[in-house]
Amino acid sequence: MSLNLKNLFSQSKSEIENLLDGISKIENSKEITKTEEAEKLIEYGWRILPTLAEFFTDKTLTEIKSECNERILNKGEIAIIIADRIEGMPYARVTGIQNCTLTFCEQNANLIEYYLSFIERDGIENFKKNYLNWLKNDDRIDWTSMLNYKSKKELQKIKRERKKAIREMQKGK
Numbered sequence: 001m002s003l004n005l006k007n008l009f010s011q012s013k014s015e016i017e018n019l020l021d022g023i024s025k026i027e028n029s030k031e032i033t034k035t036e037e038a039e040k041l042i043e044y045g046w047r048i049l050p051t052l053a054e055f056f057t058d059k060t061l062t063e064i065k066s067e068c069n070e071r072i073l074n075k076g077e078i079a080i081i082i083a084d085r086i087e088g089m090p091y092a093r094v095t096g097i098q099n100c101t102l103t104f105c106e107q108n109a110n111l112i113e114y115y116l117s118f119i120e121r122d123g124i125e126n127f128k129k130n131y132l133n134w135l136k137n138d139d140r141i142d143w144t145s146m147l148n149y150k151s152k153k154e155l156q157k158i159k160r161e162r163k164k165a166i167r168e169m170q171k172g173k
Contacts (some may be wrong), residue, residue, distance in 0.1 A: 011048050016041065023078055024062035024162060030108050032064065032078065033085050041082050046162070049086060049135055050169060051141055055079035056128045068105030068113050076124060077116050083131075084112035094130045136169050 022037035041048065058075040063091055066073050070118055083089070088111075092098045095115045104114045119127045140162075 011044050011051065013051050013054065016048060016051055017055070020075055020078055020082075023082075024060075024064060024075060026064055029064050029066040029068070029073060029081070029113060030109060032081055032110060038082060038085070042086050045088075046087050047084055047165070050132070052079050052083045052086075052129055053128060053135070056083075056131070057124050066105075066113060066116070068108055069117050073116070077113075080116070080119070080127075081110045081112055084110070090129070090134065091115060094127060095135055096126075096130070103172060136166055138163070138166065158172075 019037040019041050023032055023035050026032065026035060032040065056076045056079055058079065060075040061072055062075055062078060064073045064078065065071070066077075092114070095118055097115060097118045099114070104111050137171070
């Protein structure tokens with residue numbers, strides 16, 4: 001088990017890019033998280049989020065059509081969708097858009113996909129900055145831990161681990 005965990009935590013940027021490239025070959029955005037490559041990225045978990053965020057600004061066009069946005073998605077947008085599936089984002093905080101009507105893309109589990117046109121309009125660099133600030137914030141620990149973990153013991157362990165990771169991220173500012 002420790003060998004598997006060691007491999008899980010050491011995903012390189014090139015490994016992540018290769019997986020994103022594999023996802024980029026499908027045709028419909030609704031299928032993104034059903035790919036083997038997406039499943040691997042999601043399995044790697046929250047530790048890859050800072051590296052995944054490095055791809056948010058990648059404008060390389062893919063073969064993936066978003067019916068919701070009526071256009072082809074780029075690699076950065078695929079990275080955003082995967083990041084949101086790994087750990088749900090507080091959309092208003094990272095996009096600056098309050099979705100009071102809870103409108104999302106029809107029959108599409110990629111909730112962040114609804115916001116992609118707003119992210120593009122307001123600037124991907126701004127979104128990336130907001131996202132990275134959220135990743136480094138202590139509030140994130142409580143938010144996501146409540147959503148994802150059941151036992152109190154597991155919750156405390158994850159909180160300690162995430163606080164340590166946040167301190168390391170903040171040192172690297």
